[in-house]
Amino acid sequence: MTKLNTLEIQNFRHIENQTIEFGKYLTIITGLNGTGKSSILGWIAQLCDYKAKDLTILDTFFKEDYKNVFKFCPENDYEKEYEVTFNYTSSGSLLEERKQIATRYAVKTEKSPERYRTDFDGRGKALDHPVIYLGLKRLIPLATENKILTFDSTISAKYSITYSNLIREIFVLINDKVNPQPVKSTNKKLLAIQTETYGHLGNSAGQDNISQIISALISFEILKDKKKEEFKGGIILIDELDSTLYAASQCKLIDVLFRYARKLDIQIIFTTHSIEILEHLNNKLGNETKVNYFNLVDGKVKNTLNPSIEYVKRKIKNEVSETAKIEKINFVCEDEVAQYFTRNLINNSDLKKIINIEKGPFADGTIVSMAESNHVILKKVYFVLDGDVKEKFKNKKTPPRTVFLPSNTRPETIFYTFVKNLSDEDEFWDDENNFTKLTCFNNYTNDGKGTHKSWFVDSINKRNFGVGYAKIINRWKKDNAYEVEAFLNDKRKIL
Template sequence: MADYSQQKIRKVYINLLKNLKEVEIDFSGSSLTALIGINGSGKSTILHALACCYKPINENRTYNYKFSQFFTPTVDSLWQGSRFTMYHDYRIGSRVHEDSETTFSKNADRWSPKYDRRVARDVFYIGINTGVPKIEEEKRQSFIRYSTTLLDDATSRVIKEKAGYIMNRDYSSYNLHSDSKGKYIGVEYNQAKYSSLSMSAGEQRIFKILSAVYNAPKNSLILIDEIDLLLHVFALKKLVEILYHRAEDKKLQIVFTTHSINILNYNEFINIRHLYNTSDKTICLTDTKPDTIYRMTGESTRPIDLFVEDDLAFTIVNQITESLNMSRYVNVTRYGAAQNCFTTAAGMMLSNKLTSECLFILDGDMYVSDEDKIDRVNSALTGSAQKSSEMRNKLVNHITQFNLPDGFAPEFFIHSLLKELTITHQIVETAKEIQKVDNTHKYVDDIIERMNYQSKEVGLSKIIDVASQNEKWEHYIYPIKNWLKALRNDLSEEIPNEPVFQST
């Protein structure tokens, strides 16, 4: 066997695989990737496909997963026409392969390429069957007599400590029980010994996951379906933290699925990939917010939908709608990373939910030119047919941005507006005290911290109220305010007209 190392999946492009169509999933960034989405969005399918992309380095150590295990042919489903491409790095001896392409497909009876032509890598798949309590798998009802071996090697001691941290239990021992018909793990806690036959399903699964992660060789791929299964929110948080640090230390790549919205709280060290299926294709959003998919699939009780990047833009847009007396007509949704603007808009268009009352708003520091926007729209809406071209042209018209000066980040611009004001106000004085920060977001965050506001939401609202007194404010918000004013008279005759600000 050749000396394989440094294996890493960069991204996967799926042409067709079960219900996944024309979607790219990017795994760059963190060593942990979370796949989220509603039931049936294809999360588990991605794990199943990844499990089959490699051959084992050592078949005595890891299982040799094959497509027939997860994509078993039936009378209804032969899986012919399935096709996806993996872009990955690996090293054989001294030779490094970067961004190599391997396409997997099934056009006839067999999948290609042949299994022995796959790159070698240790793969560990932990399915939802590991959430079944061990006692429910045990068929015997008579007395079970097993022998006990203390697991006291270095790795087992770490697993015991980490499991204890997650479960908030000070385990005094970690054991292996064996009899003629099987093996069971066991622990001792609070002077009581018990095997996995007596463990809760969640406790049992934690040991299963930790055992795979801490016994996995360097550069392994670990796939976990429904990582939050049977775990309460605090245990999940601790487990994810442990997985991240172990993955970083051992160069592991861990991909898991989850239905837990709480996972979005950890997007600083996890790749969040949000899947959503339309009738034409699958959309993959990055670092999205909890309400984005709801807005793509749910019904709105307000006629106007505005989509923004983050909390700052959310606050600014709300200030605009309040100034126009339109708040009761407008729903504002955060979509997260700037690139999500285009994929979310495309998803809504393909779902026939992109109405004339929808506007996507960029901060103004990325994808500023029409050419940049068109490039991103072309990536989000593929196809060469006339219909696709018309849809792309329509989509561009639903995207705008704040009039942010060149070279400015939004937070820095707000900070500069405050510093220019000559009024006497604590926020203005605090802004003038802040001369330099190590991250542009901190120009606003530092003001909130120094002012000791009870929440970020309150702080942002007060800061924007003051910044809006700068004479440059109207030019900054003009594209959004002007768009809203064009709709205003159709909504209510009670809303008074205002002088139209002319953009410079």
């Protein structure tokens, strides 16, 4: 199969030195008006000069006339040379670069005006590859044409059914029986939609547009069926793909194009400004599908390959990005002590920006029951349980969205035991103000029930434990870095 890989353009109008990359199946060219998007399709059409006499379903050749893809300006385009280099592969092997250079060409007759054309390697040598070019002429409504005729077509029943099925798929609400009606006018040939209630004159601009695109797909399907092993692929070029189509049909059309590009192993290259199409393709970007976004920087075109959909939407709408609002995840703790402990543990971590810590108080066992509940109002609530609750789940599964504070005891006991075992000369103490182990544990020398809680909230101790108990918690963290990281990782896992 022959596949276009890249197109390098030097000094063509606003394009000074840019590279366009082609997807294996779909290539999207989008961006600001006046950046040369349609010209890219013209260069590709001129690259291809299919030598065989095979005809499309509309009895036209698989090539495009120069006059239909380019109009050069005598004042700004003449007397200039543009270098356009295509890189492509054929049968899996990289071929040498094919250069397409625009040169001035004078027609030596008095009646013909001086015109412009392009040559390949200076010898008029093009790529022997089938192409169908669907330019903006296809969007001229039939109702505005002066001369419209129907003509006989040799389309078989098989492909008539294909046409009908694709029309139904893209225009989701069409229920009528659909037949293709060959029509030609001053500006185009197409298979128009014919139903039991209307014919080609009743076709909308959107139906007209889709009919021509489907005709191109069927033409390549017929060519592949005819050529069999000799078929080397082909290219369909579509300017302003989304024109005349509402959003749902745009997305349905993209699905059809991607499916047929893979089925026929052809490349489909189109321009668009449709945010709906770009969003729909966002998860398909890669080797098979590529987006080239054309922007103007200091008056020159700059191509950005596969930009984020947010970037493209801002550019197309000409809007400045708003600071993203983060909806924090709520974690509920048993009481104020657990709340302060949890907040301190997540300080200076990646979790601080996305987590909000709330507190009880809850009666004994209430928060555990909430964590185990499947009630709908608790589906988005996460829980932090004290370490002493771990024993309850020793032989059964931990509730979802639940983490345990470090150790196997309640927070007050953790700090009571930790501080009691500190050296009298530890940095934690403040001898100058006589906050020592002796004064800290005055009246709290036994380990009876409630002792640790009372000790922790004692007015003297609380004043010396720091705002939000930061001093005592930070001292504990210094000696227990492993437990801190384990707690953070448990949170990350459930998020």
